[in-house]
Amino acid sequence: MERRTLLGTLAAGTAGLALGAHTTKALAAASPQTNPLADYVARPFDFGAGLAGLSKDLLAEHLTLYKGYVGRTNSLLKDLLAAEKEGKKPAMVQELHRRLGFEFSGMRLHEWYFEGLSATAAKPTENHPLHQAIAATWGSFDLWWTAFKATCTMPGIGWAALVKDPTTGRLMNAWFQDHENAIPVGAQALLVVDVWEHAYVKDYGATGRGKYVDAIKPLIHWGAVEHRF
Numbered sequence: 001m002e003r004r005t006l007l008g009t010l011a012a013g014t015a016g017l018a019l020g021a022h023t024t025k026a027l028a029a030a031s032p033q034t035n036p037l038a039d040y041v042a043r044p045f046d047f048g049a050g051l052a053g054l055s056k057d058l059l060a061e062h063l064t065l066y067k068g069y070v071g072r073t074n075s076l077l078k079d080l081l082a083a084e085k086e087g088k089k090p091a092m093v094q095e096l097h098r099r100l101g102f103e104f105s106g107m108r109l110h111e112w113y114f115e116g117l118s119a120t121a122a123k124p125t126e127n128h129p130l131h132q133a134i135a136a137t138w139g140s141f142d143l144w145w146t147a148f149k150a151t152c153t154m155p156g157i158g159w160a161a162l163v164k165d166p167t168t169g170r171l172m173n174a175w176f177q178d179h180e181n182a183i184p185v186g187a188q189a190l191l192v193v194d195v196w197e198h199a200y201v202k203d204y205g206a207t208g209r210g211k212y213v214d215a216i217k218p219l220i221h222w223g224a225v226e227h228r229f
């Protein structure tokens with residue numbers, strides 16, 4: 001999915017679709033590696049002067065957390081492969097599997113989240129097939145957003161996402177518990193919003209998730225989201 005998204009993005013870039021310097025730079029850094037055993041590298045998300053509604057301190061802390069997921073993913077992949085090759089006890093290998101699902105998904109979801117935020121080029125493209133599909137599914141963009149915000153603010157720690165089932169094209173709002181649970185298998189994430197406490201408590205307090213989601217709305221980089229459709 002990542003590769004497909006990237007290739008689609010690069011192809012559209014040559015067709016003149018404006019993704020913005022922030023997203024273009026970040027996607028370029030996500031180019032498929034020629035060595036599949038190479039370490040993952042934290043992508044260079046740079047929000048410049050910042051994002052309205054999210055403090056620089058919050059963003060800096062969040063990016064540091066993201067880098068932690070990248071580092072732990074690399075460590076776990078090494079440990080898991082070594083344990084498998086060495087025939088370690090099943091309980092040890094199984095725990096590494098469990099941890100890898102958490103850390104890898106945490107890494108990738110943060111990349112899609114940061115990729116989908118921008119201080120510029122945030123407005124939806126009028127008449128884009130994604131928005132036609134949203135209107136056909138929920139009735140209107142505003143009705144979808146109301147439902148999506150409700151997903152964002154449901155109790156729990158995790159992620160809200162707008163996803164597409166590539167086998168039918170059906171759109172769904174989805175909840176990913178933690179990072180790795182309840183994801184509709186095979187669904188393509190179009191838009192993800194981090195609703196762990198670290199994403200908003202510093203700026204909005206423990207009860208401020210709704211205000212945080214309101215702040216996120218005008219920051220959504222629809223150029224990136226539409227490209228995943």
Ligand SMILES: [Fe+2]
Binds near residue numbers: 062065110194199
């Ligand atoms: Fe996060």
